[in-house]
Amino acid sequence: MMYSKKVIENFTHPMNVGELKNPDGVGKVGNPVCGDVMEIHIKVENNRIKDIKFKTFGCASAIATSSMITQLAKGKTLDEARKITKADVAKELEGLPKLKMHCSNLAEEALNAAIDNYENKSKQSFVRHECHGCNKKCEKRK
Amino acid sequence: MPEEIIFTSGGTESNNFAIKSTAFSNREKNHIITSKVEHDCVLNSCRWLESQGFKVTYVGVDEFGAVNPLDVKKAITKKTCLVTIMHANNEVGTINNISEIGKICKENGVYFHSDACQSYTKVPIDIKEMNINLLTINSHKIHGPKGVGALFIKKGTKIKAWQSGGSHEFNLRAGTENVSGIIGFAKAVQISNKKNVEYLTKLRDYTIKKIQENINDIKLNGAIGSDRLCNNVNFSFKGIEGEGILLMLSEKRIMVSTGSACSSTSLEASHVLLAMGLKHEIAHGSIRFSFSKYNTIKEIDYLIKVLKPIIAKLRAMSPLYSSDKK
Numbered sequence: 001m002m003y004s005k006k007v008i009e010n011f012t013h014p015m016n017v018g019e020l021k022n023p024d025g026v027g028k029v030g031n032p033v034c035g036d037v038m039e040i041h042i043k044v045e046n047n048r049i050k051d052i053k054f055k056t057f058g059c060a061s062a063i064a065t066s067s068m069i070t071q072l073a074k075g076k077t078l079d080e081a082r083k084i085t086k087a088d089v090a091k092e093l094e095g096l097p098k099l100k101m102h103c104s105n106l107a108e109e110a111l112n113a114a115i116d117n118y119e120n121k122s123k124q125s126f127v128r129h130e131c132h133g134c135n136k137k138c139e140k141r142k
Numbered sequence: 143m144p145e146e147i148i149f150t151s152g153g154t155e156s157n158n159f160a161i162k163s164t165a166f167s168n169r170e171k172n173h174i175i176t177s178k179v180e181h182d183c184v185l186n187s188c189r190w191l192e193s194q195g196f197k198v199t200y201v202g203v204d205e206f207g208a209v210n211p212l213d214v215k216k217a218i219t220k221k222t223c224l225v226t227i228m229h230a231n232n233e234v235g236t237i238n239n240i241s242e243i244g245k246i247c248k249e250n251g252v253y254f255h256s257d258a259c260q261s262y263t264k265v266p267i268d269i270k271e272m273n274i275n276l277l278t279i280n281s282h283k284i285h286g287p288k289g290v291g292a293l294f295i296k297k298g299t300k301i302k303a304w305q306s307g308g309s310h311e312f313n314l315r316a317g318t319e320n321v322s323g324i325i326g327f328a329k330a331v332q333i334s335n336k337k338n339v340e341y342l343t344k345l346r347d348y349t350i351k352k353i354q355e356n357i358n359d360i361k362l363n364g365a366i367g368s369d370r371l372c373n374n375v376n377f378s379f380k381g382i383e384g385e386g387i388l389l390m391l392s393e394k395r396i397m398v399s400t401g402s403a404c405s406s407t408s409l410e411a412s413h414v415l416l417a418m419g420l421k422h423e424i425a426h427g428s429i430r431f432s433f434s435k436y437n438t439i440k441e442i443d444y445l446i447k448v449l450k451p452i453i454a455k456l457r458a459m460s461p462l463y464s465s466d467k468k
C-alpha cells in the first residue's frame with residue numbers, strides 16, 4: 001500500500017485525538033466488521049466548531065482522514081463544516097490509494113453525524129454501516 | 143528417485159500444476175477436497191476448477207487452524223480424485239496431521255497432495271510413511287533464491303504436463319530449467335540444519351512469552367508447542383487494526399505482516415482467522431511475526447520495547463478499545 005507523505009504524517013502524528021468532556025455533538029459511523037469505526041466529538045460556540053476530537057478504529061488512512069477532517073473543520077461555522085467533502089479531505093492528504101477512498105467518505109459522514117447530533121439534539125447514535133463497499137468479496141456484504 | 147522431482151518456478155506453480163493437472167488427468171472423477179485455510183494459490187486453483195465443472199469441498203478447521211482428518215474422510219466420495227491439504231499454515235503456523243490424512247486417502251484410493259512450502263526442512267516429512275502422492279516445496283522460504291520450487295510426484299501418479307512445450311523435466315514441465323536457481327535451492331537444502339529448528343523454537347517461545355507478559359488483551363492465534371511451526375508467531379491485538387501496527391513497526395525497522403502478506407491489496411480480514419472462528423474485528427487486528435535463523439533474542443527485546451507503546455498509542459485512538467473497557 002503506497003501512502004503519500006501527508007497520510008503517513010497524519011497517521012504517525014495525528015491531530016485532535018481523543019474525546020471531549022460534555023461534547024455538544026457526537027457522531028459515530030462505520031462497522032467493526034469492515035475494519036473501521038470513526039467517532040467525532042464537537043464543541044460548538046456561536047455556531048462555530050470551537051473544539052473537535054476524534055477516535056478511530058481502522059487502518060492508517062482511516063486515522064489520517066480523521067486527523068485531517070478535524071483540522072479542516074476546527075474553527076469553521078457549522079454550514080462551512082458541512083461543505084467539507086471527502087474530496088477535500090483526500091486532496092489535503094495529497095491523495096489516497098483507490099482502495100482506501102472510502103475512508104475519506106467515513107470521515108465526512110462522521111463529521112456530519114456529529115453536527116446532526118448537535119442540531120437535532122437527537123440521542124447520540126451509532127450509524128452502523130451495513131457495508132460501505134470496501135470489498136466486493138466480503139462475505140458480510142449483503 | 144530423481145525422476146520424481148520436477149523443478150518449477152515456485153510454490154504457486156507447483157500447487158497449480160499438482161491440483162489442476164491431477165484433476166484434468168483423472169476426468170472420470172470430478173471431486174476435489176481442500177481446506178478453508180489453504181494458501182490463495184491452492185484456493186484459487188480450486189475455485190478455477192469449479193468454474194471448469196469440478197466440484198470442490200472446502201473442509202473447515204478447528205479454533206487452532208487444524209484440519210480434522212475425519213472431516214476429510216467424511217467428505218470423500220466415489221468421485222473424489224484428489225485431496226489437497228497444506229502441511230503447515232503460512233499465517234498461523236499450525237501443523238496438520240498429514241500422516242493421518244495420507245492414510246485415509248490411501249485407504250480410499252484418492253491422490254493426496256500437500257503444500258509443504260512452510261514446513262519443508264522445519265518439520266520432518268516422510269513421503270512413504272505419510273502416503274503422499276504430490277508434495278509442493280519451494281526455495282525462498284529456506285533462504286534459497288526466489289523463483290524456484292519443486293513438485294514431488296510419486297512414481298505411478300496419473301498426471302500429465304500442464305505446461306505445453308518441450309520434453310524438459312521428464313516430459314512433465316516444459317520450459318528451460320532455472321539451473322542457477324535450482325543449484326541455489328539444492329545448496330539451501332544442504333545447509334538447512336536441525337539446530338536451526340531448535341534455535342527458531344527458542345526465539346518463537348521467547349517472543350510469545352514476552353508479548354504475553356507485556357501487553358494485555360491479546361490473543362495468540364494458532365496452535366501451541368510442537369503443533370506450531372518453529373518460526374511463526376501470530377497475535378491479535380484487541381481494539382485496533384493491524385495495518386497501523388505494521389506501519390509503526392516498519393518505521394522502527396521491524397517488518398511484519400497483517401494476516402497474509404498477499405492480502406496487502408485487499409481489505410478483507412484474513413480468511414484463515416475467520417475460518418478459525420475469530421470475529422472480524424479481532425481478525426482485523428492480527429499481526430504475523432516470522433523469524434529466520436538470522437534473528438536474535440536481542441532483536442526480540444527491541445521488538446517488545448517498541449511494540450508496547452505502539453499498541454498503547456493505537457488503542458488510545460480507538461473508540462472500540464475504550465468502549466470495551468467501560
